[in-house]
Amino acid sequence: MASLTPLAFAALDLLNEAPMHPYEMFQTMLHRQEERNVKVRPGTLYHQVGRLAELGLAEVVGTDREGNRPERTTYTITDAGRAALADGLRRMVTEPADEYPEFHLALSVLENLPQAEAVDAVRARIVALEQQRDEYDSAIDRVHAKQLSDRYWLDVSYVRAMLTAQIEWLGSTVERISSGDIPWDGPAVPPQTSTNSKEHTR
DSSP, rough: OOOOHHHHHHHHHHHSSSBBBBHHHHHHHEEEEEEEETOOOOHHHHHHHHHHHHTTEEEEEEEEHHHHHHHEEEEOOOOOHHHHHHHHHHHHHHHHOOOOOOHHHHHHHHGGGGHHHHHHHHHHHHHHHHHHHHHHHHHHHHHHHHTGGGGGSHOOOOOOOOOOOHHHHHHHHHHHHHHSSSSOOOOSSSOOOOOOOSSOOO
């Protein structure tokens, strides 16, 4: 089975809820703020839904037209689509993916900035992450107001927890840099401390 793009996978998830046409899927994704997890573009979504149909993971169940608007084709998930959805979920949850976040690279070469600039940059990132966490707190308040079951917003809870962990680690690390606990100059490998191999006299 061909691998699915994140957007195709999200579309398959929606079709597993109910038959939909791509425009309805797009509006549903916007309403649920799915751009947190995938890049949502109407043209790309239409293409991905068509690809799902080509792969036999979705199928057309009807078309309708309202006034002068173009025809809208409604799709539903197939049994093969449900199997692909389940298989993909098992793989994504159980197998850590090889990902290369930009910030990981930046941390590995942060010593190229002067100490004061490194401290300022990390502190600016902390402020940005705190703002993101505030946004997720607002999202959590909204889903609580809707009395939405926890299983539908596990991703929001997870990201909020990861943001908190990042903020705490960065806060501790920037204080170590600022205080000199993490030396910001000198050799990459400290010189080995010489040891006297002779036995001490008792």
